Amino acid sequence: MSHTTNTSAPPVLLLVDAPTVAEPARAPGFRAADPHAPQVQVTDLGVSRGDGVFETIGVVAGRPLQLEPHLTRLTHSAAVLDLPAPRADVWRAAVLAAIGAAGGGDLSVKTVLTRGVEGTDRCTGWVLATAAPDMTRARQHGLRVVTLDRGYSSDVAVTSPWLLQGAKYTSYAVNMAALREARSRGADDVIFTSTDGYVLEGPTASVVLRAAETLITPATDQGILAGTTQSEVFTFAASRGMRTEARPVPVAELEHAEQVWLCSSVRLCAPVRSLDGRELTVDRELTEALLAHLAGRGE
Numbered sequence: 001m002s003h004t005t006n007t008s009a010p011p012v013l014l015l016v017d018a019p020t021v022a023e024p025a026r027a028p029g030f031r032a033a034d035p036h037a038p039q040v041q042v043t044d045l046g047v048s049r050g051d052g053v054f055e056t057i058g059v060v061a062g063r064p065l066q067l068e069p070h071l072t073r074l075t076h077s078a079a080v081l082d083l084p085a086p087r088a089d090v091w092r093a094a095v096l097a098a099i100g101a102a103g104g105g106d107l108s109v110k111t112v113l114t115r116g117v118e119g120t121d122r123c124t125g126w127v128l129a130t131a132a133p134d135m136t137r138a139r140q141h142g143l144r145v146v147t148l149d150r151g152y153s154s155d156v157a158v159t160s161p162w163l164l165q166g167a168k169y170t171s172y173a174v175n176m177a178a179l180r181e182a183r184s185r186g187a188d189d190v191i192f193t194s195t196d197g198y199v200l201e202g203p204t205a206s207v208v209l210r211a212a213e214t215l216i217t218p219a220t221d222q223g224i225l226a227g228t229t230q231s232e233v234f235t236f237a238a239s240r241g242m243r244t245e246a247r248p249v250p251v252a253e254l255e256h257a258e259q260v261w262l263c264s265s266v267r268l269c270a271p272v273r274s275l276d277g278r279e280l281t282v283d284r285e286l287t288e289a290l291l292a293h294l295a296g297r298g299e
């Protein structure tokens, strides 16, 4: 499946003046700003401490994918970080306005909400729409993936809630370091595993496995993000009469999986073509059908 990529589309930035219920409502709650000019203060806790939450929303042919689940997850992440509740109506309108101002096409729209400038009680928010990166190669040829130990047990969300597992917070330095480690090993991406031997997620993606006619994903109570794309993958599977299971997945199951995908909002899904050096089969027909469904071009 080919996607159009509006590589020429300039970025669109909207600053959200009323990002949460703690800031006074002021219609429409956001305004356009220059994406190439400085906009965030150096004392913003999002910058100095990575203290904030975000979403990245995929847009195909001008249509945002899973907009409501993304807004719901933004609200959930904010609650986990004890941030004031985001104004979903303002964020929704800002995302749609950014897509309109960008001229539609295939985009990546990032919504960021931080704890704001130190010493103020005001959060900072913005929406940035950019041309979607070209994911054709990953989708068609697949990814070389290595497993990396995430360094905590699969019950981390229960034992250590202060680690904020399950929230999409802006401190992604560890996730980016894991991707660099993968590259240094000659791979493209990562699947994290827990110290007690379970499959978790990728640094920027959910993991889905196929065993015969069943699609399986690690259960989200293991301190991993509830993926909006993975949820759509299961809707697709159900529409094809396949079974779906969200449960703890022992690493051994990954080692024997017939097919593995990494799924996320802009990439949609990319098959894993090798795992720790072992070649995996790529079911192109199923991957194409899945991509068509995720892009909203399916049946």
Ligand code: PLP
Pocket (backbone or CB within 6 Å): 056, 201, 202, 203, 204, 205, 206, 225, 226, 227, 228, 229, 230, 263, 264, 265, 266
């Ligand atoms: N897990 C992590 C750690 C992520 O960063 C992401 C997306 O960036 C996902 C899973 C997939 O989530 P979604 O499909 O909602 O993009």
